[in-house]
Amino acid sequence: xxxxxxxxxxxxxxxQRTAVDIEQLEHLKDFEIRDDDVFVTTYLKSGTIWTQxxxxxxxxxxxxxxxxxxxxxxxxxxxxxxxxxxDFLRRPSPRLFSTHLPxxxxxxxxxxxxxxxxxxxxxxxxxxxxxxxxxxxxxxxxTSKNFDDFIQKFLDGKVVGSLWFDHIKGWxxxxxxxxxxxxxxxxMKKDLRSAVQKxxxxxxxxxxxxxxxxxxxxxxxxxxxxxxxxxxxDILKNEFGIKNKDGxxxxxxxxxxWKNYFTVNQxxxxxxxxxxxxxxxxxxxxxxxxxx
Numbered sequence: 001x002x003x004x005x006x007x008x009x010x011x012x013x014x015x016q017r018t019a020v021d022i023e024q025l026e027h028l029k030d031f032e033i034r035d036d037d038v039f040v041t042t043y044l045k046s047g048t049i050w051t052q053x054x055x056x057x058x059x060x061x062x063x064x065x066x067x068x069x070x071x072x073x074x075x076x077x078x079x080x081x082x083x084x085x086x087d088f089l090r091r092p093s094p095r096l097f098s099t100h101l102p103x104x105x106x107x108x109x110x111x112x113x114x115x116x117x118x119x120x121x122x123x124x125x126x127x128x129x130x131x132x133x134x135x136x137x138x139x140x141x142x143t144s145k146n147f148d149d150f151i152q153k154f155l156d157g158k159v160v161g162s163l164w165f166d167h168i169k170g171w172x173x174x175x176x177x178x179x180x181x182x183x184x185x186x187x188m189k190k191d192l193r194s195a196v197q198k199x200x201x202x203x204x205x206x207x208x209x210x211x212x213x214x215x216x217x218x219x220x221x222x223x224x225x226x227x228x229x230x231x232x233x234d235i236l237k238n239e240f241g242i243k244n245k246d247g248x249x250x251x252x253x254x255x256x257x258w259k260n261y262f263t264v265n266q267x268x269x270x271x272x273x274x275x276x277x278x279x280x281x282x283x284x285x286x287x288x289x290x291x292x
Contacts, residue, residue, distance in 0.1 A: 019081045033109030036094040044161045045130040046122040047185040052076040053230045057215040113179040122185035125258035165277045186286035255289040
């Protein structure tokens with residue numbers, strides 16, 4: 001098990017070193033899964049917090065009506081990280097979890113195909129762009145000298161989350177082992193109401209039109225940014241420290257911001273690698289806000 005100041009490599013996967021409990025990780029495979037558990041599964045910077053907010057609004061009426069003040073970090077806690085970790089075994093059902101783990105590190109009980117997984121993926125150029133800013137915002141992540149330097153670290157898998165290609169391909173290629181729904185960040189961005197309806201259908205949740213309206217309204221980027229329950233700024237500041245006071249956890253939440261950072265050469269080089277690595281993965285990727 002290799003460690004450095006920022007990364008802890010656990011069975012081939014990099015985690016944020018200061019936020020994990022090794023003993024906890026060692027026992028994750030045996031973690032008891034309930035049939036109605038739901039997991040939000042993502043690579044970093046792919047819409048995790050957004051999906052936490054949406055599922056909190058779908059599942060908890062008092063949260064939807066804004067009478068419950070718990071943060072989404074507590075309602076949909078991370079399985080592998082100790083931040084806001086509570087006693088999972090004593091939590092009432094249905095339990096909601098978040099995880100960035102690859103398919104091979106999640107609890108074995110998920111393979112019974114009863115508990116559900118919502119896998120959110122995002123076009124990787126926007127992931128890189130968002131991750132670059134995120135890394136330069138938090139003390140607990142290594143600062144990159146420049147954007148080109150971060151791209152190289154990302155492509156070498158020398159970041160928390162390891163290789164993006166391995167993460168998404170691993171989950172997709174082993175999808176038959178799980179009860180899993182794949183949803184793109186861009187699909188959610190372009191038509192949030194339809195995305196919420198798809199989530200409800202997959203999760204077996206019947207909401208009225210008025211309740212769906214409430215979910216959609218509270219899950220917009222603008223409303224989330226101003227909602228202390230859904231914005232992680234204070235949590236991250238307290239847990240990890242911030243390097244850039246002008247930055248923020250919820251930055252833009254858009255599609256195609258990568259165009260403001262990638263050079264033509266960087267973009268073309270990434271496109272070639274993407275085509276090579278993803279040629280057998282039929283998931284739809286949207287790279288521009290105007291794409292249909």
